[in-house]
Amino acid sequence: MAGLRAVLWRELLFFRRRWWTITASSMVAPLLYMVAFGWGLGKTVSLGGVAYLDFIVPGVVALSTMNVSFNAVATPLSIARLYDHTFEEYMVAPITVYSFTAAKILAGAARGLYAAAIIICLALLFGARFNVDLRFLLLLSLNCLVFSSLGFLAALKVRSHPDMTRFNNFLITPMIFVCGTFFSVERVPFPMDWVIKLLPLTPASQGLRAAALGWDLPWTAPLLQLAYLAVFVSWGLKTCLEVE
Amino acid sequence: MIILENVTKYYHQTASVQGLSLHVKQGEFFGLLGPNGAGKTTTIRMLTALTMPAGGKIQVCGYPVSRNNTRFKNDIGVVPQHLNLEPELTVVENLRLHAMLYDMTRQETKRRVGELLDFTGLEEKADALVNTLSGGMKRKVLIARALMHNPKVLFLDEPTVGLDVFSRRKVWDLIRSLNVRGITIMLTTHYLEEAENLCSRIGLLKKGKLIMDGTPGELKQLAGHVVVEQFKDERTELRLFPSQQEALKFAEQLQDSCSIRQATLEDVFVKLTGERENA
């Protein structure tokens, strides 16, 4: 428990110190998406019977929380491990690997939720219409946890900073565009639609959209997220027990 | 307190530590010496669960060393070879974070922070970000942090690198007084006079193997008490002798210029760890 408290205290200290940069930078990308796709296409195009702006807002929430949660853990933790060596201070301390892992993942997820709150406010300013209900919040939280735990795993696996850039280029950035964030996966031909449906961001973008627009929620979405979460967390823990 | 039995560690198929066996008793001040790359840091990293050995047994404070074993970790303090402070936190925040990780009470934390700031003379820098400090100041914070929770065993990997002579002496006094109070210490250093001054026992590592182990006096006994330094072909050759007479006898039959003096630990070190290269 001491470990959890200590690591969270340190994260909070960093957040307070960089509050403005963090807030501003979580606004940039979502703003651009909403300007380009929302203003540009929003009122004229409709998809699945809804205005395009309303269609993409849940997608933008999904991809932004993925990006923020992932990088909020992956970037500082990989630096702490490879450059500042502060990771060693935690590994030498009498805290369990479990509390360290839990604290890092929870802190990363909290950063994702903070970004989500900002985006929801922005979307309202743009005049988008959507519901935020309990299902929405559940899927959102799961998405943040999935990607902060992936960030945790990635930070412990990479050997250098360029490795982390590659991880972003080949995995995170493609998911921003292909996981049904800006279009409906139903339009993708077989078998690509199945590949996309199995990627970890897709349940969030589809589930959040269903919740936001009052459609039927695909029950597979939270299950897939839970499965990814279980894999990333247990793999991350295993790695943390032996990594240098 | 510290037990290593037949410990081996490989990096990319080459052994950094080979069949290392070592017992350090409670209250001992043990110095681990050896040239660059001898395996000193690797040994300390294995003792503090930062890296896992390929084989052998390691125990600290009676507990097997493993990363998830929080019991022995409460009792150890580590000053690593490289700086690992949080650069974007202040000096006091670094110390407080450490206190939280070791589950110290608020009062205890406050008291220790005060004491250690006083000892390191860093009161003025208490609220400065660590990345604005000089190298030596950072090292002092590193030492202060390792002492925050009053460890029973201290691992110091080149703790006085980059410290000015006054600070170095102050650190010596401090760790010596800790040792007098019963704290077991394992220290690595490249300053032989530091080892000679402080350590009750010294182990010489070479290429991952312990080649000699004893008190500073014993090491000199083994290698010789008197040195003849011979200047030959622009190189200095060292020869150690057990007595003055033998040294003189050898010196008389030399053509080159030479000097005779009492052996220091450094001579012993040079002789023992350099043997193969010079042969």
Ligand SMILES: Nc1ncnc2c1ncn2[C@@H]1O[C@H](COP(=O)(O)OP(=O)(O)OP(=O)(O)O)[C@@H](O)[C@H]1O
């Ligand atoms: N992370 C690593 N990856 C690969 N090889 C390593 C690693 N760490 C250490 N080594 C190798 O292990 C050997 C022992 O290194 P170690 O750092 O223990 O030496 P040392 O005695 O502390 O030296 P120094 O006096 O220079 O600090 C060296 O040959 C080094 O190249």
Ligand SMILES: [Mg+2]
């Ligand atoms: Mg070293």
